Amino acid sequence: MRVLHLGKYYPPDPGGMETFLRDLLHASLRAGLEVAALVHAWRPGLRSSSETRHTADGDLQLTRAAIWGRLLFTPISPAFPLQLRRLLRQFQPGIVHVHLPAPSAFWLLLSPAARRVPWVAHWHADAIDERAGTLLRGVYRWLYRPLQSALLRRTRAIIVTSPPYLESSPALREFHDRCVVVPLGLDAQTLHAAAPTALPADNVPGEIRLLAVGRLTYYKGLDVLLRAVAAVPEARLRIVGVGEDGERLRHLADELGLAGRVAFLGGLDDAALAREYQACDCLCLASTERSEAFGLVLLEAMSFARPLIASEIPGSGVGWVVEEGVNGLKVPPGDVPAWSAAIRRLAGDTALRQRLGATGCARFEERFAIDACMRGVGDVYRQVLEVAA
Known part of the structure; x- marks a missing residue:
């Protein structure tokens, strides 16, 4: 079976959706599938690139369509439909797997060759959230939503990453009959292979070392986390990521007197991460909006047997991944005192941290390893092809 994936970007370009796409492609190769991926280049330019990557799992065809720039967070890529047409002709997929949101995927609607192939949509997140501005909401209502609905009507199956997100997504309400939940997965071997052979011995007795990983943007709730850390003197926080809110968050850390207790590390490679x-x-995920649809960093921390503190965001998969008192603690979004209390609780109970981490690691292996995810995705492929036959 040949599967063509359409996505937004691909590693080393940053993002949870990108990491998942990479891991799913390799799991697909291990499952005996032939795969190719069409994504966008990260930097603007005029030349697209195409390569065949020879990996231990098999050969992977990767095409990055050139972009002219970005508008409303969307890559502008006149090259995307041209590369799509080429791949449909040369690769001849049996299934097209579309990772949404990705507006360039709407070019499928204008392709006669694509309409002859079954489509599977992977619903990573809704296209807009509660804080979208008037302009963005207008574009969504009059342009994006009609095209999205047209694409979903032609899709044979829609993979959703968690039950709460499926139930809370307005865009999916009329398509529930073709939705199936397959939780995201992670190939921990990639990250663990880069890990040092021994733990660093730079901790201070009595302190709790917190980690936050993700884009420095409004919905990640890092301002909430900084204020919570300021109220817990024994807490130290390291923040991995880059983004448009970086300067504002650094100023806030200074205003809160957190010099020496908070470190902004920027983007890191696998070994440093x-x-x-x-x-x-402990890993902290303080996001405040449904834009945090799942939280792949939670799975990364679980694979390292680290406990979690996360926001229980209504309608998000985050509160589904984190089970209170089992693999972590859940906190109401934006509640600084509750965050401080959760940090203090873990700071004062080493046995609890160890128990939550161990349970989380076992749960990761059982539910969230990428090969388990691939089995669910493979079942969807087989059902789609049976109906199409």
Whole structure:
């Protein structure tokens, strides 16, 4: 079976959706599928690139369509439909797997060759959230939503990453009959292979070392986390990521008197990120909006047997991944005192941290390893092809 994936970007370009796409492609190869992926280049330019990557799992065809720039967070790529047409002709997929949101995927609607192939949509998140401005909401209502609905009507199956997100997504209400929940998965071997052979010995007795990983943007709730850390003197926080809110968050940390207790590390490679997971006592995900649809960083921390503190965001998969008192603690979004209390609780109970981490690691292997995810995706492929036959 040949599967063509359409996505937004691909590693080393940053993002949870990108990491998942990479891991799913390799799991597909291990499952005996032939795969190709069409994504966008990260930097603007005029030339697209195409390569065949020879990996231990098999050969992967990767095409990055050139972009002219970005508008409303969307890559502008006149090259995308041209590369799509080429791949449909040369690769001849049996299924097209579309990772949404990705507006360039709407070019499928204008392709006679694509309409002859079954489509599977992977619903990573709704296209807009509660804080979208008037302009963005207008574009969504009059342009994006009609095209999205047209694409979903032609899709044979829609993979959703968690039950809460399926139930809360307005865009999916009329398509529930073709939706199936397959939780995201992670190939922990990639990150663990880069990990140091021994834990760093730079911790201070009595302290709790917190880690936050993600884009420095409004919905990640990092301002909430900084204020919570300021109220817990024994807490130290390291933040991995880049983004438009970086300068504002650094100023806030200074205003809160957190110099020496908070470190902004920027973007890290796999080896440096693995070291941070090994060195931390707990991962914190303080996001406040449904834009945080799942939280792949939670799975990364679980694979390292680290406990979690996360916001229980209504309608998000985050509160579904984190089970209170089992693999972590859940906190109401934006509640600084509750965040401080959760940090204090873990700071004062080493046995609890160890128990939550161990249970989380076991749960990761059982439910969230990428090969388990691939089995669910493979079942969807087989059902789609049976109906199409």
